[in-house]
Amino acid sequence: MLRTIRRLLSAMLVLAALAVGASTWFYASWAPKDPPVTPDPAAAAWFADDYAAARRDFLARGDAIAARLSGVERFALAVPSRSGLQGLSVDALYVPAQVAPKRLLVISSGVHGVEGPTGSAVMRLFMAEFTSAEALAETGVLFLHTLNPYGFATGRRFTENNVDLNRNASTSDALYRTVNAGYPLVDAVINPQGPADTGSLANRLFHLRAVALIARHGMRTLRQAVLQGQYQVPRGIYYGGQALEPQLAALAPKLQAILEAYPLSMSLDLHTGYGARGRLHLFFDPPKDPRVRERLEAVFAGQAIDWGSGADFYTVTGDVVGWIGSLRRSGLHLPAVFEYGTMDSQTTLGSIRSLHVTLLENQGVQHGYASPGDEARIRRDYQEMFNPSSPAWRTQVITDSRAMLRAVMDNLPRVAPP
Numbered sequence: 001m002l003r004t005i006r007r008l009l010s011a012m013l014v015l016a017a018l019a020v021g022a023s024t025w026f027y028a029s030w031a032p033k034d035p036p037v038t039p040d041p042a043a044a045a046w047f048a049d050d051y052a053a054a055r056r057d058f059l060a061r062g063d064a065i066a067a068r069l070s071g072v073e074r075f076a077l078a079v080p081s082r083s084g085l086q087g088l089s090v091d092a093l094y095v096p097a098q099v100a101p102k103r104l105l106v107i108s109s110g111v112h113g114v115e116g117p118t119g120s121a122v123m124r125l126f127m128a129e130f131t132s133a134e135a136l137a138e139t140g141v142l143f144l145h146t147l148n149p150y151g152f153a154t155g156r157r158f159t160e161n162n163v164d165l166n167r168n169a170s171t172s173d174a175l176y177r178t179v180n181a182g183y184p185l186v187d188a189v190i191n192p193q194g195p196a197d198t199g200s201l202a203n204r205l206f207h208l209r210a211v212a213l214i215a216r217h218g219m220r221t222l223r224q225a226v227l228q229g230q231y232q233v234p235r236g237i238y239y240g241g242q243a244l245e246p247q248l249a250a251l252a253p254k255l256q257a258i259l260e261a262y263p264l265s266m267s268l269d270l271h272t273g274y275g276a277r278g279r280l281h282l283f284f285d286p287p288k289d290p291r292v293r294e295r296l297e298a299v300f301a302g303q304a305i306d307w308g309s310g311a312d313f314y315t316v317t318g319d320v321v322g323w324i325g326s327l328r329r330s331g332l333h334l335p336a337v338f339e340y341g342t343m344d345s346q347t348t349l350g351s352i353r354s355l356h357v358t359l360l361e362n363q364g365v366q367h368g369y370a371s372p373g374d375e376a377r378i379r380r381d382y383q384e385m386f387n388p389s390s391p392a393w394r395t396q397v398i399t400d401s402r403a404m405l406r407a408v409m410d411n412l413p414r415v416a417p418p
């Protein structure tokens with residue numbers, strides 16, 4: 001009897017070890033699939049991985065627009081760095097409506113610095129293809145190039161202060177006293193101490209630890225806890241800061257003056273990293289004002305909008321497009337976010353991997369790396385998550401953006417004024 005039990009137990013142990021081994025292998029070798037498109041070198045050429053090169057091209061295109069349209073304003077907000085990095089700035093280009101100021105489009109990129117190459121590419125595509133005097137007769141456009149230039153230049157999502165700009169933007173200091181009640185549930189797992197070591201047992205078995213957390217708290221609760229934003233752990237991920245970051249504070253009065261020249265405005269804020277790889281997601285926080293929802297539905301008629309209420313999305317505090325709207329004292333602002341998916345984060349596996357890549361990078365920045373090999377691997381995975389090098393992915397981004405921007409420019413003029 002005893003011998004049978006022992007045999008059974010050892011068989012179960014072997015099976016469990018096999019299951020752990022197989023899942024660990026599967027997790028380590030998994031990668032999301034590219035969209036099935038033929039790479040187009042002309043599309044991929046819009047991408048500049050280097051901040052200085054992206055900025056130069058933005059400024060040159062801005063000069064060309066200023067030469068052919070009237071009333072164009074350019075301004076730059078310097079973002080000095082403690083680390084001695086030079087030439088970091090938020091560059092703005094304001095092209096007023098050429099005939100009558102009926103509506104304003106605010107296109108912003110690089111709120112999350114490492115996502116800057118895609119945002120810059122899509123913005124420069126718009127500058128090249130959608131800025132005829134005719135298209136801008138009644139529509140003004142404000143381009144905000146790379147709101148987090150430190151992050152673009154160094155390949156980080158967060159600012160030099162470890163602040164996530166998209167959790168930091170608010171006209172009220174009450175934001176910074178927000179308590180994310182779920183964050184303590186995940187703090188120890190997502191903000192590990194000590195040098196980042198990809199070979200450690202905790203990292204090799206990260207998927208199992210994540211699955212245990214999901215089993216205990218549920219995916220919805222965890223996703224919200226991690227991604228919503230937090231104001232208590234300054235070295236942790238998704239930290240929203242204790243005050244408005246300097247470039248947003250400097251931008252606010254200029255932005256306000258331009259917004260108020262129009263009765264209606266709309267934001268297009270460009271992001272990567274969340275959602276199905278190769279898909280352009282319209283990811284909007286559910287608006288409180290039904291007039292806003294109605295108009296966003298009209299602008300994006302026929303497109304699937306995710307209002308942050310589906311099982312796989314989440315809501316955030318301190319987001320930039322909401323803040324832009326709150327700068328208006330009258331009129332209406334339509335906040336829209338484009339998310340170019342990279343990691344299939346709508347799946348459990350993709351979301352676990354996304355979190356793992358994010359936390360390892362922050363651990364490395366905060367506590368150093370166990371070895372140069374760990375640093376290289378962690379930085380490479382982080383880049384690939386937010387700025388995929390795949391020509392097929394980049395081609396899809398440009399193709400989808402061109403179609404979506406066309407739809408916006410066609411539909412926005414039909415939207416009723418407030």
Ligand SMILES: [Zn+2]
Binds near residue numbers: 111112270272273
């Ligand atoms: Zn982003």
